[in-house]
Amino acid sequence: MRRIALGDHSSLQIEINAVNPAAVPECRFMGSEKVVGALREAMMMNLNSWSSTATLRENLERVLGRPFPPPPAESHQDESPSYDCGICMGFHLDGASPDYVCANPKCGQAFHPKCLQDWLLSVPTTRQNFSFLLGSCPYCKELVNLAVV
Ligand SMILES: [Zn+2]
Ligand SMILES: [Zn+2]
Secondary structure, eight states, X not given: OEEEEXXXXXXXXXXXXXXXXXXXXXXXXXXXXXXHHXXXXXXXXXXXXXXXXXXXXXXXXXXXXXXXXXXXXXXXXGGSOOOSOTTTOOSOBTTBOOOEEOSOTTTOOEEXXXXXXXXXXHSTTOEEETTEEEEEOXXXXXXXXXXXX
């Protein structure tokens, strides 16, 4: 089921028949008659042109008599390096961001200090020196010198 916003607090809810997805879906117009009236009328008139071989979008565009806006331009955010924690794979952990970054520039993996600390403590080769943990990066084995959280 999808709901398409039509503006002016109006929307079209489309429920696809799971048993027969190519069939005409159940369509419910919701909201102001001023917005949905003409669309509902267009749908009633054009419903017999619904084609089981066209895509849902093509059918809706044809039946409603108007093109849909194109999908939003693809963002290139995915190309930027990830700063998610290399251990829990998240960004926020109890409000903390992964602000320990591996000193090896070829690695540069970010970690939550807490995640890295737990990992270092689980590794038998980690040494503790006063309030610092001396161990190695889980990714590249670069020396890690982490202040105990
Ligand atoms: Zn983490
Ligand atoms: Zn590293």
